[in-house]
Amino acid sequence: xxxxxxxxxTSETKAKAFNFDDDVLSTQEILAIGQKSYSPxxxxxxxxxxxxxxxxxxxxxxxxxxxxxxxVLDLILLAQSGKxxxxxxxxxxxxxxxxxxxxxxxxxxxxxxxxxxxxxxTELLDGALAIGDGNAVLTVVLFLIQTLxxxxxxxxxxxxPVALNHYIAFLQNEGKISELADLLTxxxxxxxxxxxxxxxxxxxxxNNVDVLLxxxxxxxxxxxxxxxxxxxxxxxxxxxxxxxxxxxxxxxxDLKYNSVIQWLAYNCTHHxxxxxxxxxxxxxxxxxxxxxxxQYDWVVLNVHAKSGKWDIVESLFTKKDWFGRTTISSNxxxxxxxxxxxxxxxxxxxxxxxxxxxxxxxxxxRLAHMYKIHAVVIETLAKQKDRSALTNxxxxxxxxxxxxxxxxxxLRDNSIKWKN
Numbered sequence: 001x002x003x004x005x006x007x008x009x010t011s012e013t014k015a016k017a018f019n020f021d022d023d024v025l026s027t028q029e030i031l032a033i034g035q036k037s038y039s040p041x042x043x044x045x046x047x048x049x050x051x052x053x054x055x056x057x058x059x060x061x062x063x064x065x066x067x068x069x070x071x072v073l074d075l076i077l078l079a080q081s082g083k084x085x086x087x088x089x090x091x092x093x094x095x096x097x098x099x100x101x102x103x104x105x106x107x108x109x110x111x112x113x114x115x116x117x118x119x120x121x122t123e124l125l126d127g128a129l130a131i132g133d134g135n136a137v138l139t140v141v142l143f144l145i146q147t148l149x150x151x152x153x154x155x156x157x158x159x160x161p162v163a164l165n166h167y168i169a170f171l172q173n174e175g176k177i178s179e180l181a182d183l184l185t186x187x188x189x190x191x192x193x194x195x196x197x198x199x200x201x202x203x204x205x206x207n208n209v210d211v212l213l214x215x216x217x218x219x220x221x222x223x224x225x226x227x228x229x230x231x232x233x234x235x236x237x238x239x240x241x242x243x244x245x246x247x248x249x250x251x252x253x254d255l256k257y258n259s260v261i262q263w264l265a266y267n268c269t270h271h272x273x274x275x276x277x278x279x280x281x282x283x284x285x286x287x288x289x290x291x292x293x294x295q296y297d298w299v300v301l302n303v304h305a306k307s308g309k310w311d312i313v314e315s316l317f318t319k320k321d322w323f324g325r326t327t328i329s330s331n332x333x334x335x336x337x338x339x340x341x342x343x344x345x346x347x348x349x350x351x352x353x354x355x356x357x358x359x360x361x362x363x364x365x366r367l368a369h370m371y372k373i374h375a376v377v378i379e380t381l382a383k384q385k386d387r388s389a390l391t392n393x394x395x396x397x398x399x400x401x402x403x404x405x406x407x408x409x410x411l412r413d414n415s416i417k418w419k420n
Contacts, residue, residue: 097123104128104136112143121148122156129162138166154186172196191230194223198237209256213244239289246288250279260289261299268303272312293331301332305344313346318353328357335367342371352376374403382410387418 097120103110115121121144128136141163144153157164164187171180177200184193197219205212216237224234239260247256247263255266264285271280278284286296297316304312317337319329330337338354352373358364361380368376374397381390394407410416 097127100124101127101131101136104139105131105133112140113147118148125156125160125163129160134166137163138170141167142170150182151186154183157183158187175200190223190226191233194219195233197223206257209244209248213241213248216241216244243289246279246285260285260291261295264291264296264299265303268300269307297331301337301340302344305341305346310347310350314350318350326353328354334358338367338371348373375406378403378407378410382413382416385417385419387411388420 097115100110100112100115101124112124115124121140124140125137125144128140141153141157144156157167168180168183171177171183177197180196181193184190184196198216201212201215201219205215220234220237220241224237243260243263247258255263258266264282267280267282267285271278272282274281276283276287282296282300285291300316301313304310317328317330318326321327328334328337332340334354334357338351341351341354351371352375355364355367355371355373355376358367361384365377365380365384367373368380377393378390381393390407390411394404394411397404397407
């Protein structure tokens, strides 16, 4: 064994040598490095480099980083502090609510699960609401749904209507109607929950009348016939079920999406002369589906006037009194009726009959002027004994026209005691 082998096998050398087979330095080894690196009584620079040409190294102090890596330096400082390096964990800076909200609004990835406390989660929701970012609000709400009891989340949402509306819209768009119904029911809004279920059922089952009828019947029994539900809504669902049953009976698939009023218009057009006992008779439809007299009159007027059947319109809306005078009989308010008749280009005679039905002379005169019913204007001014107004009105008429001659003859009537 030569001198070199003797050197490495001596007990003193073994004690000082590092074990390069280990991946992790022991605390003693780390401290030893620190003592050698920082000991003021260590070997001199001259002895350190006694076998190296001094011209190859600057005589100034050598940077510590060139001898020891930053990782080792961290371990040295940790060891000198007395802590066990194997038990130390490097923690990231705590992610605050403000940091999370900033990343959410900027569209950056972030983990909401670092916020575990109820206080932190509530601050997240209120912070998103204060910012006014809908996407952030919905993201936080969905996080709360995942990590909290639903009842607790619903209580939070009930006092934050903006967040609640975002969540309701989300459930609607995703078609999660059961969850939406549970939410609204827990918030004491059962009628709304029932209506959302009704809308969803019609939307998803509209192509199958049998399935739609079955589901709506169950919905009516289980949700709309409960205490507190709006009776108008319950009646609406009941009427719709009746309409579906009637549509199924008449078996006209091309018209299955029609409303009751659209069906009435169809029946008036194609089945006007059928008797009340017939399923397609307009009168039967009215009785079965509680169509009001006003609705009936309006549909009949528009259907027959547009098709030019004015004889039907006049037979329905004009009557003869005991003196043989023609009067109007309609459930439509007179001014609304006049306006619609004018739009449909009714005859002047029919318009005049309607205007004459107006009891108040001032209103009658105003409407007669509006629709240019000259005979009614002349007759009304004569009844008011207003010679001056009638004279002025005559000047607006075409000379030698029938209305002009009527106005002139009225002014010459000596039986009228004119007031001016």
